[in-house]
Amino acid sequence: MQLFTNTLNPDAHPFYEQLRGRKVSSHFFIRRNGEIIQYVSCLYRAWHAGLSLWQGQTRCNDFSISIEMEGTDYVAYEDVQYLKLTYLTRRLLRSFKFREIVGHSDVAPDRKTDPGPFFDWARYLKSLE
Numbered sequence: 775m776q777l778f779t780n781t782l783n784p785d786a787h788p789f790y791e792q793l794r795g796r797k798v799s800s801h802f803f804i805r806r807n808g809e810i811i812q813y814v815s816c817l818y819r820a821w822h823a824g825l826s827l828w829q830g831q832t833r834c835n836d837f838s839i840s841i842e843m844e845g846t847d848y849v850a851y852e853d854v855q856y857l858k859l860t861y862l863t864r865r866l867l868r869s870f871k872f873r874e875i876v877g878h879s880d881v882a883p884d885r886k887t888d889p890g891p892f893f894d895w896a897r898y899l900k901s902l903e
Contacts, residue, residue: 797821800842802862808854810862816870826881828874834881839866847890856894860901867902875899 784794799820803811814820822840826832841862845851863875877893878886 796824800840802839802841804841804843804855804858804862806844806852806855808852808858810858816866823878823881824885826878828876828881838881839870843889843893845888845890845892847887847892850892851889851894856897856901859898863902 784790799814800822801812801814801816801820803813805811816839819835820840821835822842823834823838826834828834831837841859843851843855843859845855866872877889879888879890
């Protein structure tokens with residue numbers, strides 16, 4: 775949670791040092807237990823994509839809504855996370871005109887791996903039908 779509110783102490787762990795001075799935030803975060811937390815209004819920019827490019831357009835933070843999911847590149851997501859992700863996405867689709875749904879690994883492949891190899895894109899996209 776501290777990461778998405780810019781209160782993470784970079785001295786708390788050697789890995790966090792690389793985040794010193796960077797703005798990081800997300801519109802939504804889905805915990806492993808399915809809890810949905812909103813950090814930034816969808817009407818405002820969140821700092822989630824960083825240096826990014828999608829379909830020839832840079833600065834993806836300027837035109838996207840971020841949903842982060844608690845997890846790693848080494849563990850599958852929980853069923854309840856998919857349920858909550860579907861619920862949240864359907865609500866967002868009713869309010870906003872999305873052209874596409876992509877991961878950070880699509881817009882910043884040299885720097886980001888999420889949602890990672892254990893994210894089941896087919897399952898998620900089918901749940902939106």
